[in-house]
Amino acid sequence: MRTEKxxxxxxxxxxxxxxLDCDEFERYVVNLVRCxxxxxxxxxxxxxxxxRNDLFPDIGRITVESELNxxxxxxxxxxxxxxxxxxxLRTDEPESDFLxxxxxxTEECVSCAEVWQLPHANYVDVWESLVFESTLKNDLFNFxxxxxxxxxxxxPMRYLGNKLVFLHGPPGTGKTTLCHALAQKLSVYMSxxxxxxxxxxxxxxxxxxxxxxxxxxxxxxxxxxxxxxxxNSKNLVVVLIDEIESLAMVRKASSEPSDSVRAVNALLxxxxxxxxxxxxxxxxxxxxxxxxDSAFCSRADIKRYVGLPSVRVMYExxxxxxxxxxxxxxxxxxxxxxxxxxxxxxxxxxxxGRKAELAEAxxxxxxxxxxxxxxxxxxxxxxxxxxNEIASEDASSKxxxxxxxxxGLTPRTLEKLPLLVFSKHVVSHGKxxxxxxxxxxxxxxxxxxxxxELKELNSAVNGHPNDGFCHDGRDRFRIARRSQ
Ligand SMILES: Nc1ncnc2c1ncn2[C@@H]1O[C@H](COP(=O)(O)OP(=O)(O)OP(=O)(O)O)[C@@H](O)[C@H]1O
Ligand SMILES: [Mg+2]
Numbered sequence: 001m002r003t004e005k006x007x008x009x010x011x012x013x014x015x016x017x018x019x020l021d022c023d024e025f026e027r028y029v030v031n032l033v034r035c036x037x038x039x040x041x042x043x044x045x046x047x048x049x050x051x052r053n054d055l056f057p058d059i060g061r062i063t064v065e066s067e068l069n070x071x072x073x074x075x076x077x078x079x080x081x082x083x084x085x086x087x088x089l090r091t092d093e094p095e096s097d098f099l100x101x102x103x104x105x106t107e108e109c110v111s112c113a114e115v116w117q118l119p120h121a122n123y124v125d126v127w128e129s130l131v132f133e134s135t136l137k138n139d140l141f142n143f144x145x146x147x148x149x150x151x152x153x154x155x156p157m158r159y160l161g162n163k164l165v166f167l168h169g170p171p172g173t174g175k176t177t178l179c180h181a182l183a184q185k186l187s188v189y190m191s192x193x194x195x196x197x198x199x200x201x202x203x204x205x206x207x208x209x210x211x212x213x214x215x216x217x218x219x220x221x222x223x224x225x226x227x228x229x230x231x232n233s234k235n236l237v238v239v240l241i242d243e244i245e246s247l248a249m250v251r252k253a254s255s256e257p258s259d260s261v262r263a264v265n266a267l268l269x270x271x272x273x274x275x276x277x278x279x280x281x282x283x284x285x286x287x288x289x290x291x292x293d294s295a296f297c298s299r300a301d302i303k304r305y306v307g308l309p310s311v312r313v314m315y316e317x318x319x320x321x322x323x324x325x326x327x328x329x330x331x332x333x334x335x336x337x338x339x340x341x342x343x344x345x346x347x348x349x350x351x352x353g354r355k356a357e358l359a360e361a362x363x364x365x366x367x368x369x370x371x372x373x374x375x376x377x378x379x380x381x382x383x384x385x386x387x388n389e390i391a392s393e394d395a396s397s398k399x400x401x402x403x404x405x406x407x408g409l410t411p412r413t414l415e416k417l418p419l420l421v422f423s424k425h426v427v428s429h430g431k432x433x434x435x436x437x438x439x440x441x442x443x444x445x446x447x448x449x450x451x452x453e454l455k456e457l458n459s460a461v462n463g464h465p466n467d468g469f470c471h472d473g474r475d476r477f478r479i480a481r482r483s484q
Contacts, residue, residue: 007079009033010065012188013086014124026084033064033082087191089124090117098200099221112207112222118187118197118238127181130174131316136304140165140182141189143302144281148193151278162275164282166244166300168289172412173306175285176242182283183238194236194279200226201240204247216262219247223270230277237280244284248296264293271299309411315348315403317414318443322399322436325418330432331439334391344436346396348403398440405447413450421446 011033019025094114116122130137143165150160167175180199187197207218229237241247248268251261274280284300286292297303309317322345325331333344406414425442426434434442 007081009080009082010189011082011084012063012065013084014061014063014089014119015086016088018086018088022086025086029062029084029086030082032062085188085191087119087188090120092117092120094201098225099218112203112218113225114201114203116199116201118199119184119191120199123180123184126177127185129320130178130181131309131313131320132174132306133310133313136306137178137182139304140178140302141185144182144186147301148190148278157276160275160278161301162271162282162299163280164271164300165284165302165304166292166297167283167285167304167306168292169287169306170308170410171287172410173308174411175287175306176240178306179238179240179242179283179285183240183281186236186238186281190236195234196232197236197238198229199238199240200229201242204241205243207247215247215259216266219263219266219270223266223274226280227274227277230274230280233279235279239280239282241282241284243286244296245286245288245291248284248293249291251293264296268295268299271296308408311400311403311407312348313411314406314409314414315400317411318399318403318406318417319345319347321415321418322439325439326436330418330422330426331434331436333395333436344392344395345399346392348400395436395440398437398444402440402444402447405444409447409450417443417446417450420449 011029013029094116096111096114098111098113098115127137144163147161147163167178169175183197183199187194190197202222207215207222226237226239229235248264249260251264271282274282322331326333421439421442424446426432
């Protein structure tokens with residue numbers, strides 16, 4: 001029983017094969033985590049040199065997660081509850097002949113869905129890579145936990161929800177990726193409840209367009225197959241329907257009433273029939289919210305708008321990419337001494353008021369004067385620590401400026417920037433690695449280039465050079481203002 005005081009530390013262990021003695025294995029892992037500097041480990045992998053591979057050779061890696069942001073050494077270990085999740089990562093290709101029952105004629109056996117076994121190597125670390133301003137990630141995870149708790153406690157079905165999530169918003173803001181990441185996270189965290197986890201990724205568009213007069217029947221067949229999987233209570237089945245508007249389009253607006261209405265009706269009926277199962281979750285996304293049928297929306301337990309990122313989120317996404325480039329030896333952080341990367345590019349700090357900025361400027365001036373006095377007295381240059389601090393301050397504020405400049409771009413565009421910078425400014429100049437400050441300069445140039453390209457694109461498409469480039473009214477307004 002979890003008490004108020006208990007602190008939860010989740011330890012995810014990826015193994016090549018399940019251990020023979022699970023209890024002994026878990027004890028070994030927990031001891032390892034206790035011995036290591038746990039505060040430095042939260043959100044990270046345990047370094048492989050700490051693993052005694054002679055004891056358990058099949059450990060691929062161990063990651064430590066905690067509800068707490070940091071845990072320090074003064075922690076009372078009796079207060080900590082370790083939850084160990086030992087899983088084997090799948091690497092298989094997805095199954096794509098989902099509706100092929102070997103009986104129906106081959107023409108009907110469209111590949112309208114892909115089935116992935118989870119946890120899959122493709123989706124490792126995706127959850128961690130996603131940054132949102134709101135608590136969206138945890139809200140989704142907690143929703144599934146709560147719904148499972150309610151079914152375990154035997155609450156009547158009407159309290160258990162439809163296990164249906166609807167994410168909507170402009171393109172490239174992480175809706176699909178979040179669904180993949182959530183499915184993977186559930187498969188790891190619920191591995192002791194469910195033996196097998198699956199992600200059924202439905203290609204609703206092809207289902208509808210190719211089989212125009214048959215979509216209602218195909219929707220029913222698709223859900224019949226899903227129900228077969230769900231009947232086994234050891235399976236956790238996460239169904240992802242991207243572009244849900246093509247299946248659940250507003251019924252009255254349809255030009256081909258009979259078929260599309262049948263498809264929407266079939267979808268609604270099937271959703272209702274799935275809800276009695278506790279081991280299914282249906283995730284749906286759309287960037288055409290207004291085209292989605294209201295009866296579908298009203299069934300969704302969680303309806304969340306996923307909008308363009310704030311400056312803080314932009315900063316974190318760009319910061320992550322800098323660390324990734326550093327790790328892959330494409331960008332050098334010239335910090336000397338013991339300074340850690342995370343301190344070099346600091347986490348985002350919000351803009352402060354004018355008063356605070358003036359106070360800081362005074363403090364910096366004072367410390368510079370102090371340093372100048374010291375260097376006169378000691379005739380020595382600045383210490384490496386101070387140099388690091390200044391470099392870190394510069395790099396962090398430069399990145400903040402760039403993040404401010406990015407407002408209006410999507411995370412999908414941000415993700416492309418490192419490659420574009422390298423292709424235009426690094427590889428083309430015969431280099432393979434550059435210094436962080438140089439990289440940030442080029443990054444800024446590339447962000448400006450992106451805005452120019454998008455403006456050209458919009459004027460070509462719409463004939464309005466100042467029009468926005470995403471399907472969101474508020475963003476269009478902001479971008480229109482920006483490009484004036
Ligand atoms: N909030 C975020 N944090 C970090 N990366 C993100 C975020 N949002 C999107 N990305 C990255 O941008 C890329 C595009 O995301 P994704 O395909 O999930 O967007 P989407 O909202 O589903 O777009 P669409 O509506 O066009 O289908 C992904 O590779 C993802 O990793
Ligand atoms: Mg998507």
